[in-house]
Amino acid sequence: MHEVYQQHAQLVFSLCMASLRHRQDAEDATQQVFTRAWRSRETYDVTRPTGAWLTGITRRVIADTLAARDRQRQSAEAGAHALGRDDVSQPTDIVVDRVVVQQTLGQLGPPQDEILRLAYTHDLPLKTIAERLEMPLGTVKSHVHRGLARMRERLEVHND
Numbered sequence: 476m477h478e479v480y481q482q483h484a485q486l487v488f489s490l491c492m493a494s495l496r497h498r499q500d501a502e503d504a505t506q507q508v509f510t511r512a513w514r515s516r517e518t519y520d521v522t523r524p525t526g527a528w529l530t531g532i533t534r535r536v537i538a539d540t541l542a543a544r545d546r547q548r549q550s551a552e553a554g555a556h557a558l559g560r561d562d563v564s565q566p567t568d569i570v571v572d573r574v575v576v577q578q579t580l581g582q583l584g585p586p587q588d589e590i591l592r593l594a595y596t597h598d599l600p601l602k603t604i605a606e607r608l609e610m611p612l613g614t615v616k617s618h619v620h621r622g623l624a625r626m627r628e629r630l631e632v633h634n635d
Contacts (some may be wrong), residue, residue: 476512477523484509487530487533488505490533491533495540496558508536548581550580551577551578554574582629583625590617593607
């Protein structure tokens with residue numbers, strides 16, 4: 476796998492960067508590609524080029540990432556729409572806080588936003604999230620740590 480990574484990492488990263496246009500997202504997606512490749516190595520057909528196999532995995536990872544971004548955008552728009560309603564049942568401060576948190580999550584980008592939503596909105600344990608997203612547990616923990624740090628920075632700027 477080390478040799479496959481050495482030969483194809485630049486191709487995979489460049490495809491991710493071109494589609495996602497954010498370095499951290501491209502790096503995360505590249506890691507996901509090689510993690511998925513390792514987990515599905517039994518499906519690799521040695522008669523086909525390795526680059527083509529990895530490109531197929533890359534396309535699926537990029538599609539998943541873009542779909543997660545779209546879900547985040549829709550969630551933020553729904554929160555903004557809820558803010559615009561005259562809903563007496565919720566104080567304005569709570570609604571504003573929810574919208575700000577949703578927007579901040581949306582700015583994180585995949586997979587950090589998805590991981591944090593699963594952890595805190597759906598109250599899933601990190602091990603379950605790692606299994607659901609087919610990621611190593613350590614990677615999920617790193618995404619939580621980095622994602623919370625980035626959210627804290629953005630929320631501190633928002634509160635100033």
